[in-house]
């Protein structure tokens with residue numbers, strides 16, 4: 259099937275619509291970050307940089323780190339942006355830009371998020387590193403795709419019952435990390451279930467001036483137990499990343515620098531330094547990931 263100009267959109271220079279990238283500018287190992295400025299904070303450690311491309315909040319750099327070609331791309335905040343970035347990353351490797359057809363032989367990307375997050379467990383302290391073994395999405399993105407077979411529906415239903423959430427909040431979706439990528443990060447990192455939400459304030463239980471419809475939500479989440487595993491942290495992209503990666507045949511993992519502890523009310527004194535430590539640690543682990551043949 260040839261994809262129509264309204265569905266698969268290319269810019270005048272042949273690059274993909276939002277990311278502004280050409281297929282040869284993307285590596286098969288991709289690091290995603292929320293903050294466009296964090297891209298430089300990662301690539302300043304690279305040995306060489308081949309490409310620097312900007313459009314809107316999407317800032318991409320591709321280069322070499324210890325013998326591995328890596329692209330670093332900022333997604334901005336939220337799973338609405340994840341929908342754009344992951345569909346376009348996939349198009350860059352799996353759609354032929356000349357024929358506008360899906361390729362016969364598909365490529366799987368290794369995609370690692372390096373982001374910040376808030377812990378909801380008192381014993382997961384600020385400035386710790388946490389790898390998301392499972393992600394729970396309250397943002398509803400995955401429900402727009404045919405996705406039942408990649409979701410843990412039993413988990414979703416038990417969580418919904420435990421939280422006593424009203425119907426208007428919708429059904430949370432649950433997707434696991436790629437186990438192979440996870441194996442490179444299990445040692446030394448906290449491991450947990452990450453909740454992805456569609457906002458930073460009300461949806462994560464923060465109150466500045468507006469009262470919440472469900473003020474006990476974070477506390478109830480913190481006490482949910484599934485197969486002896488607990489919900490550990492809140493952020494805004496991981497569930498979308500896991501869901502779309504699984505559907506598109508890519509491998510994904512989310513790494514979190516814990517900058518807030520919602521149970522104790524603390525915030526990191528130096529979040530930039532914590533993120534920098536995570537970047538330095540993660541880059542060496544990413545460089546050691548063996549290619550899947």
Ligand SMILES: O=P(O)(O)O[C@H]1O[C@H](CO)[C@@H](O)[C@H]1O
Pocket residue numbers: 291292293334335336372373374375458493494495
């Ligand atoms: O630090 P990043 O990667 O942006 O991630 C977290 O921080 C942002 C909110 O401050 C959200 O994007 C959340 O997921």
Ligand SMILES: O=c1cc[nH]c(=O)[nH]1
Pocket residue numbers: 374375376377458462492493494517518
């Ligand atoms: O509490 C936090 C901290 C960082 N990012 C989030 O989304 N929440």
